[in-house]
Amino acid sequence: MKYLNIFFKKRKKTYLHEVLTYLNIKNKKTYKNVLINNIQNLDQANKNDITFFHSSKYKDLLKVTKSNFIITTSQLSHLLPKLKSKLIVDNVLISVAKITEFFYPNSLNDQFENKYINIDKKNIYKNVKFGSNVVLGENVKIGKNSTVGHNSIIESNVRIGNDCIIGSNVIIKKTLIGNNVSILDGAIIGKKGFGFFPNKNKNIRYPHIGMVVIGNNVEVGCNNTIDRGSLSNTIIGNNSFLDNQVHIAHNVKIGKNCIITGQVGFAGSSTIGNNVMIGGQAGISGHLKIGNNVKVGGGSGVIKNIPDNTKVMGYPAKNIKKFVMENK
Amino acid sequence: MKYLNIFFKKRKKTYLHEVLTYLNIKNKKTYKNVLINNIQNLDQANKNDITFFHSSKYKDLLKVTKSNFIITTSQLSHLLPKLKSKLIVDNVLISVAKITEFFYPNSLNDQFENKYINIDKKNIYKNVKFGSNVVLGENVKIGKNSTVGHNSIIESNVRIGNDCIIGSNVIIKKTLIGNNVSILDGAIIGKKGFGFFPNKNKNIRYPHIGMVVIGNNVEVGCNNTIDRGSLSNTIIGNNSFLDNQVHIAHNVKIGKNCIITGQVGFAGSSTIGNNVMIGGQAGISGHLKIGNNVKVGGGSGVIKNIPDNTKVMGYPAKNIKKFVMENK
Amino acid sequence: MKYLNIFFKKRKKTYLHEVLTYLNIKNKKTYKNVLINNIQNLDQANKNDITFFHSSKYKDLLKVTKSNFIITTSQLSHLLPKLKSKLIVDNVLISVAKITEFFYPNSLNDQFENKYINIDKKNIYKNVKFGSNVVLGENVKIGKNSTVGHNSIIESNVRIGNDCIIGSNVIIKKTLIGNNVSILDGAIIGKKGFGFFPNKNKNIRYPHIGMVVIGNNVEVGCNNTIDRGSLSNTIIGNNSFLDNQVHIAHNVKIGKNCIITGQVGFAGSSTIGNNVMIGGQAGISGHLKIGNNVKVGGGSGVIKNIPDNTKVMGYPAKNIKKFVMENK
DSSP, X not given: OOOOOOSSOOOOSEEHXXXXXXXXXXXXGGGTTOEEXXXXXXXXXXXXXXXXXXXXXXXXXXXXXXXXXXXXXXXTGGGSOTTSEEEEOSOHHHHHHHHHHHHSTTTTOOSOOOOOBOXXXXXXXTTSEEOTTOEEOTTOEEOTTOEEOTTOEEOTTOEEOTTOEEOSSOEEOSEEEOSSOEEOTTOEESOOOSOEEOOTTSOEEOOOOOOEEEOSSOEEOTTOEEOOOSSSOEEEOTTOEEOTXXXXXXXXXXXXXXXXXXXXXXXXXXXXXXXXXXXXXXXXXXXXXXXXXXXXXXXXXXXXXXXXXXXXXXXXXXXXXXXXXXXX | OOOOOOSSOOOOSEEHHHHHHHTTOSGGGGGTTOEEOEEOOTTTOOTTEEEEOOOGGGHHHHHHOOOSEEEEOTXXXXXXXXXXXXXXXXXXXXXXHHHHHHHSTTTTOOSOOOOOBOGGGXXXXXXXXXXXXXXXXXXXXXXXXXXXXXXXXXXTTOEEOTTOEEOSSOEEOSEEEOSSOEEOTTOEESOOOSOEEOOTTSOEEOOOOOOEEEOSSOEEOTTOEXXXXXXXXXXXXXXXXXXXXXXXXTTOEEOSSOEEOTTOEEOTTOEEOSSOEEOTTOEEOTTOEEOTTOEEOTXXXXXXXXXXXXXXXXXXXXXXXXXXXXXX | OOOOOOSSOOOOSEEHHHHHHHHTOSGGXXXXXXXXXXXXXXXXXXXXXXXXXXXXXXXXXHHHOOOSEEEEOTTTGGGSOTTSEEEEOSOHHHHHHHHHHXXXXXXXXXXXXXXXXXXXXXXXXXXXXEOTTOEEOTTOEEOTTOEEOTTOEEXXXXXXXXXXXXXXXXXXXXXXXXXXXXXXXXXXESOOOSOEEOOTTSOEEOOOOOOEEEOSSOEEOTTOEEOOXXXXXXXXXXXXXXXXXXXXXXXXXXXXXXXXXXXXXXXXTOEEOSSOEEOTTOEEOTTOEEOTTOEEOTTOEEOSOBOTTOEEETTTTEEHHHHHHHTO
């Protein structure tokens, strides 16, 4: 499912040679009249998007990508299909960061949002109940019978459905929220992820232009932190419930009907199936695939993919029967 | 110790046949003139309360309960004493949720509280120092020499003793607080617990009508989350100190003189003795009994009851000597 | 590096005999005209400071301390150099707490700060962008091009450098912040540490007069809690990045270019080297020394010192090769 990104303004009418000039790439004249639409992951890129290939573990995606323009290194370039245009750089991910910023000039600005409206004058919110001292950005949409608690901050263009309960001291930005969702007190949703290029003396920040997409009937607990995606989105599926102090890093996708208990943490880019239950304080490492109907015991540390219908526990997490046997 | 629940208005003059009608139970005519006072756990119910029996592990409590009206399933009903009235349902806990909501019609409303008073006009608080932008509900009582920091929200009927220090950005609801208590910045106390009936597409929320009861000389750290009880209360005993980012789920009872360090988490309904020390990031599973003078090492995962005067460490937590021996 | 403590007012012109009277020490007449400047740790004390010796594990520091006046117990006093004045007490740390409070009379006051200025009237902040409802104490210094988000509270005398991004709902006190620093939403920096003397019925709080010192180019994640030092400072070195929900206890020193991911916790007084990477949910026990270029795997529990250039994982953390081998 694709969501239109309404939070970051994209540069219009961009020529490939402009992008290459920005990256200091030499053979740019060849591409003088080529228009480029966006920068995307291999599997999501269209014909007119630039994409990138930075690790051989993604080589299967090279066969399916629709993009014709692939940023890569000279070491990796032999893996590319012959008909694709190879754009050779020293560091693929730093180049991707630069191109992202080029397409989305405001994407590295992480200051608080300074545009806010006077709620009392906006009678478009007449079916919404607001607490005291709410800060509302421009063009926020909130459905009927929803409530927003005291001191909460909802930045521009956020969408909140019907019958939602937004608590107090909540901060929401770059986020789409379905119907009948509860966001409990102190939750912070949609800030940029913890993604950057480590660099002595001054790390290089990576622009995060993804969103957080929250389905229907979801509950997000107190003091949760849910970071938005970098290029793709962070997603919480329908009817999933998160307890207090849960941390969800960028690009994590959580399925439907999941139950995530207190202080659980997800490192970036993991995908969690449907009907998954995760016990308190468990941690899920990055870039993993957790199947459907999986149960993870409290305190576990999951560092491998988990197939469907499996119960695991331990650190590192293993089949729960094995864990119980070993810890008799 | 029983505390009067001042936060949830109970339905008055309720007949048993009304409750049974609400649950779609057939044999209701038998009980036409029986008045029912409340819904309670087996051990806390009085003669005129309804109670419930949903698991054979509580069968010893059937011998002591004063209640005459016991909700149960047909499978479990043979365990009930002959003289008790058996009220047979398909799912005991869902029926309890419904009855709780029937007795306490506002108990499922978890929106922010919209009634707040103008502190400046309330000279009953003249011995209390308030920060800027404090939101105070109706009928809040705060003792002398107490202070309430900036942006804090204290909902209706909360009781705070003398010489208390309430920090900034704190949220307190459904809570009784003793004297000389510090609630540090960002703590969220008294929201409903993470209790619900998992149900495909739309979980069924459970009304939580318990309180949080905090003794004297307690300290609650920054960004703590302490959920109120479901039917019973969540309790923090006198002189117990909690560090930052601690999470305490519903119905947990912590004794006196306990020391709970940073990022510790308690799943629901565990009981912790007096003089217990718990190291950083340790987790205590639900429905456990931790004895007096117990020491739990940092990072431990406690999944079994721990007897008095024991030191444990590890995941799962075991006797500390065994842990040290195995990890030499 | 020493930083002038601008947050706690020190008592001026203090005679040693006044301090000893306050502690109920008898032989005070000997010191009638001796002026004392401060109370300090053994290694940081100057000639005119009082210091203290409470454990034989610090006996090497007795050889280097410049202080002539050492608080200790009768059991430990034989370890002191002959030329030092021994000030014998029953409990060294409680005496240190009392002396600290004697020198810094306001050091035990942890109420919210009630002095705040009207930002609009302060044109010294004309190069700073403020959100709505910001509370600013007296004499706060904020460098040019910095921003402070909605509802944030910055207490008196805090220093914030140029080009800093302070998020919304942030609380900062007793803290010095360098240039180009991001403090993300909901972070709470500079509250007193979790240090006190356990005492039945009423614990004795310890005055924490240290600061938090944050270098240049640092990022502090959402809902982090960073406690100030007790006598020394809590320090975050240049270009270190902290993810969400990190907890840093008092006196922790983190080096340069460190990467600390989500939900990591540090117990008090540990020292972390430069270029250290710590995975999600890992915990570092108190009073440890973690070397330079160390990598700690996610979920690890570090309970021993770690030498330079080492990778560790597990609970308790061990060499990562050993961990992988044992968990095949």
